[in-house]
Amino acid sequence: MQLFDFNGGVTPEYHKEASTQSPIAVSPAPSRNGLKNFLVIPLHQSIGGTPRPLVSAGDRVLKGQRIGAADGDMSSAVHASTSGQVVAVEMRRMPHPSGLSALCVVIEADGRDEWIARQPFDYHQHTAAETRDYLRDAGVVGLGGAVFPTHLKISPGKGGKLDTLIINGAECEPFITCDDLLMRERAEAIIQGVVILRDLLAAGRALIGIEDNKPQALAAMTAAVQAGGHQDMAVVAVPTRYPAGGAKQLIRVLTGIEVPHGKRSTDYGVQCFNVGTAYAIHEAINLGQPLISRIVTVAGNVAAPRNYAALIGTPLHTLLANSQPLPDTDRLIMGGPMMGITLPGDEVPVVKATNCILVGSPRLFPPPPPEMPCIRCGECAKACPADLQPFELYWFSRAKIFGKAQEYHLFDCIECGCCAYVCPSHIPLVDYYRFAKSEIWANESEKAAADQAREQYEFRQLREAREAQEKAARLAARTAAGRAAATNALAMAPVTAPAATSAAASAVTSAATPVTEPAQTPSPQAALIAAALERARAQQVQPANTTNLTPEQQAEIAAIEARRAQIRTQAHPHLPPDD
Amino acid sequence: MLAALLVMALGAVVLGAALGFAAVKFRVEGDPLTEKIDAILPQTQCGQCGYPGCKPYAAAMAKGEADINQCPPGGDEGIRKLADLLGREYKPLSAEHGVEKPKALAVIDEQRCIGCTLCIQACPVDAIVGAAKQMHTVIAAQCTGCELCVPVCPVDCIDMVPVAENITTWKWKYPVVAIKPVTTQ
Ligand code: SF4
Ligand code: SF4
Ligand code: SF4
Ligand code: SF4
Numbered sequence: 001m002q003l004f005d006f007n008g009g010v011t012p013e014y015h016k017e018a019s020t021q022s023p024i025a026v027s028p029a030p031s032r033n034g035l036k037n038f039l040v041i042p043l044h045q046s047i048g049g050t051p052r053p054l055v056s057a058g059d060r061v062l063k064g065q066r067i068g069a070a071d072g073d074m075s076s077a078v079h080a081s082t083s084g085q086v087v088a089v090e091m092r093r094m095p096h097p098s099g100l101s102a103l104c105v106v107i108e109a110d111g112r113d114e115w116i117a118r119q120p121f122d123y124h125q126h127t128a129a130e131t132r133d134y135l136r137d138a139g140v141v142g143l144g145g146a147v148f149p150t151h152l153k154i155s156p157g158k159g160g161k162l163d164t165l166i167i168n169g170a171e172c173e174p175f176i177t178c179d180d181l182l183m184r185e186r187a188e189a190i191i192q193g194v195v196i197l198r199d200l201l202a203a204g205r206a207l208i209g210i211e212d213n214k215p216q217a218l219a220a221m222t223a224a225v226q227a228g229g230h231q232d233m234a235v236v237a238v239p240t241r242y243p244a245g246g247a248k249q250l251i252r253v254l255t256g257i258e259v260p261h262g263k264r265s266t267d268y269g270v271q272c273f274n275v276g277t278a279y280a281i282h283e284a285i286n287l288g289q290p291l292i293s294r295i296v297t298v299a300g301n302v303a304a305p306r307n308y309a310a311l312i313g314t315p316l317h318t319l320l321a322n323s324q325p326l327p328d329t330d331r332l333i334m335g336g337p338m339m340g341i342t343l344p345g346d347e348v349p350v351v352k353a354t355n356c357i358l359v360g361s362p363r364l365f366p367p368p369p370p371e372m373p374c375i376r377c378g379e380c381a382k383a384c385p386a387d388l389q390p391f392e393l394y395w396f397s398r399a400k401i402f403g404k405a406q407e408y409h410l411f412d413c414i415e416c417g418c419c420a421y422v423c424p425s426h427i428p429l430v431d432y433y434r435f436a437k438s439e440i441w442a443n444e445s446e447k448a449a450a451d452q453a454r455e456q457y458e459f460r461q462l463r464e465a466r467e468a469q470e471k472a473a474r475l476a477a478r479t480a481a482g483r484a485a486a487t488n489a490l491a492m493a494p495v496t497a498p499a500a501t502s503a504a505a506s507a508v509t510s511a512a513t514p515v516t517e518p519a520q521t522p523s524p525q526a527a528l529i530a531a532a533l534e535r536a537r538a539q540q541v542q543p544a545n546t547t548n549l550t551p552e553q554q555a556e557i558a559a560i561e562a563r564r565a566q567i568r569t570q571a572h573p574h575l576p577p578d579d
Numbered sequence: 580m581l582a583a584l585l586v587m588a589l590g591a592v593v594l595g596a597a598l599g600f601a602a603v604k605f606r607v608e609g610d611p612l613t614e615k616i617d618a619i620l621p622q623t624q625c626g627q628c629g630y631p632g633c634k635p636y637a638a639a640m641a642k643g644e645a646d647i648n649q650c651p652p653g654g655d656e657g658i659r660k661l662a663d664l665l666g667r668e669y670k671p672l673s674a675e676h677g678v679e680k681p682k683a684l685a686v687i688d689e690q691r692c693i694g695c696t697l698c699i700q701a702c703p704v705d706a707i708v709g710a711a712k713q714m715h716t717v718i719a720a721q722c723t724g725c726e727l728c729v730p731v732c733p734v735d736c737i738d739m740v741p742v743a744e745n746i747t748t749w750k751w752k753y754p755v756v757a758i759k760p761v762t763t764q
Contacts, residue, residue, distance in 0.1 A: 044746070098749040431754040438750040445748075446621075453622035453723045456704035457632060 039313035099344030143276030170245035193278030482531030
C-alpha cells in the first residue's frame with residue numbers, strides 16, 4: 001500500500017520499552033483489606049456541557065450506574081466505576097493545569113464491585129440517532145486525549161457514507177504505551193469495535209495505522225483482522241515520527257488527503273478514531289458496559305513503569321502506589337512530555353482523558369535554558385506538522401495581536417510542541433499559543449454575552465415602547481367611555497345629584513361643559529374622574545363577597561390571617577422592628 | 580470637438596444616474612460609526628457613562644459630543660479599542676464616571692425578597708424573573724452586572740457577587756520570561 005508523508009515532525013527519544021515489559025495490570029482494586037477507598041468522579045470529563053448529577057450523598061450506586069446525565073447533545077454521560085455509596089457531590093481539585101475544582105461525585109467503594117444489569121445493544125435494530133443517543137448515555141468519548149464525544153463523530157458526512165475509516169493506533173508521543181498494550185492484549189475486541197464503527201458510518205474500508213516501532217501490536221492486530229476474515233480492513237505500519245498520531249497527520253500518511261485549514265475530514269470522506277475508543281465502543285455496544293475504566297501508562301521517574309487498567313475516579317496516589325515513584329520526584333504530568341500538562345497534586349483522579357501519568361524529576365526533565373530572542377531561523381516552520389509559521393504565531397501571541405494570530409491559523413495549531421522542541425532560542429512557543437487561544441476564547445464569550453445583552457436591552461426598549469402605546473390606547477378608550485358616561489350623568493343629573501359628593505358635582509359640572517356646547521370636546525381628565533365615580537357608585541350598590549359570613553367561615557379567615565402574620569415575622573427575623 | 584463634448588456629457592449623465600441609483604439601492608440604514616462603537620462597548624447598560632445605555636453613549640461619541648473614557652465596565656481595554664477606532668488619543672478612565680471593577684453578578688437573597696417587582700423594572704436586560712408578591716430571582720446567564728437593581732430594592736436583599744474563575748473560564752497565563760541571573764566577580 002502506498003503511504004504518504006506529512007511535513008515537519010521530529011524524532012525525540014521514545015522511552016517506550018520500560019513500560020511495555022509487563023502486561024496490563026489492574027490498578028489497585030477499591031476497598032481491599034477493609035481499607036476505605038474513595039473514587040472521585042468528575043462530572044465534566046468531555047468536551048461540551050457539564051453533565052447534571054443524578055445522585056446525591058447517601059445514595060447507593062452500582063458499578064456502571066449513570067451518575068451524570070449528558071447536558072444536551074454536545075455532552076457525554078458519566079457513570080459510577082464501582083459499587084458503593086455516594087458520600088458527597090462536591091467540588092474537588094481536577095487534573096487540570098489551573099488546579100481549580102469542579103463538581104465531582106465521591107463514591108466510597110464497598111469492595112463488591114457489583115454491576116448493573118448489562119445488556120448488549122443491537123445497533124442493527126435501532127436507527128442511527130438511537131445508537132448515537134445510546135453511546136452518549138454510555139459516556140463513550142475519544143480516548144486519544146481530546147475526549148470529544150464519540151456519538152457526535154458518528155455521522156457519515158455529506159455523501160451519506162464514508163470512504164475511509166481510520167483507526168489511530170500510532171501512539172507517537174514518547175513514554176505513552178497504553179494503546180500499544182491494549183492492541184497487544186485485546187486486539188479482537190478492538191476489531192469488533194472497528195466493525196461497529198464501519199457499519200455505523202457505512203465506511204468503504206477501514207485502515208488501522210500503527211507506528212512501525214510496535215511490531216507486537218502490529219502482529220496482534222493483523223492476526224485479529226485475519227481471524228475475523230475482514231477483507232475491507234487493513235493494518236498499516238506507518239513510519240515512526242512524532243506526531244504521526246495527530247488525526248490530520250495520520251489521515252495524510254494513510255490516504256494522502258490533506259484536510260485544509262478549518263475544514264472537517266468528513267467533508268473528504270475520512271473519519272478518524274483512536275483504538276481505545278474503538279475498544280470502548282465494543283464494550284458499550286456488545287457487552288453493555290459504559291465507559292468506566294481505561295488503560296493508563298505510568299512511566300518516567302518510577303521504579304516499576306507499567307500500564308494499568310484504572311477505574312475512572314481512582315486518585316493518582318492509589319494508581320501510582322504500585323509503580324513506586326522515586327524520591328526525587330518533583331512533578332506529575334498528565335500526557336506525554338511533548339503535549340502533557342503539569343498536574344496540581346497527586347490526589348486528583350484518573351479521568352477519561354488520562355492516557356499517561358508521567359512522573360517527572362529534575363534529572364529526567366531539567367529546567368529549560370533561558371528564553372532567548374527569536375532569530376527567525378525558520379526551524380520551527382520546518383518542524384511544524386500543521387504547516388503553520390510558528391514564529392509569526394509566536395510574535396503575534398506575544399504582542400497580544402490576536403486577530404493577526406488567528407489570520408495565521410492559530411487554531412490549526414495542534415499544540416504538538418515540535419516547534420518548541422527544535423527552537424534554538426528555547427522559546428516555550430506552545431505556552432504562548434495556549435495563552436493566545438484562551439484569551440481569544442474569553443474574548444469571544446465576552447462578545448457573545450455583550451451581544452445577548454444588547455439584544456435583551458433592545459427587546460426591552462421595544463416592549464416598553466409597545467406598552468406605552470397600549471397604555472395610551474387604553475387611556476383613549478377609557479376617555480371615550482368616560483365621555484359617554486359623563487353625558488349620561490348629565491342627563492340623569494337631577495336624579496343622581498343627591499348621592500354625588502361635592503367633588504363629583506364639580507366634576508360633573510366641568511364635564512357638563514361639552515353638553516352645553518356640543519362642538520367642544522370634554523377635557524379627558526374630567527371625563528375620567530366622572531367615569532371613575534360612576535364605577536365607584538355602581539360598586540357600592542353591589543354586595544361584597546365578605547358579607548353574610550357564617551361564624552365557621554369567619555373563624556377560618558382569622559386562622560389564616562394569624563398564620564400569615566406568623567410567616568411574615570419568620571420571613572424577616574433580621575429586619576429591625578421599625579422596618 | 581462636439582462629439583467629444585457629447586461623449587463626456589453622456590458619460591456624466593450615465594455615471595450620475597448609476598450613482599443616484601446606488602445611493603438609493605445600497606442605502607445604509609442607521610449610523611455605521613455608532614454601530615461600530617456600540618460593538619466595542621460592553622453592553623452592561625449601566626448608565627455610568629452619563630447616557631441612558633451603551634447605544635446613546637455610542638451615538639454621542641460618534642457625534643464627537645462625548646469623550647472616550649467614560650465607560651467603567653469597558654475599562655482600560657475598552658478605551659484603547661475606542662481610541663484605535665476613532666483615531667483619538669488614549670486617556671485613562673475619567674474618575675467622575677467610576678472605577679473599573681471585576682465583573683460581578685446580582686444575587687437576590689430569596690429569603691428576604693418581598694416580591695415588590697422594583698428590581699424587575701430597573702433591570703435593563705430583563706435578567707430578573709418574578710411577579711408581584713412572589714419571590715424574585717436573577718438569571719445569572721443574562722445579568723450584566725450593571726448594579727441598577729441594587730439601590731431600588733426596598734429591603735436591600737440584592738448583593739453583587741464577584742464572578743469566580745472556574746475550569747471553563749480559566750485562562751493560560753502569559754508565559755513568564757525567565758531572567759538569567761548575572762553573576763559578577
Ligand atoms: S525556531 Fe525559534 S528562533 Fe527559530 S524562527 Fe522559530 S521561534 Fe524563532
Ligand atoms: S505546536 Fe503548533 S505551531 Fe508548533 S509545531 Fe505544533 S502545530 Fe506547529
Ligand atoms: S458606562 Fe459603559 S456599559 Fe455602562 S451604559 Fe455606558 S457605555 Fe454602557
Ligand atoms: S440583575 Fe441587576 S445587576 Fe444584573 S443586569 Fe439586571 S439590574 Fe443589572
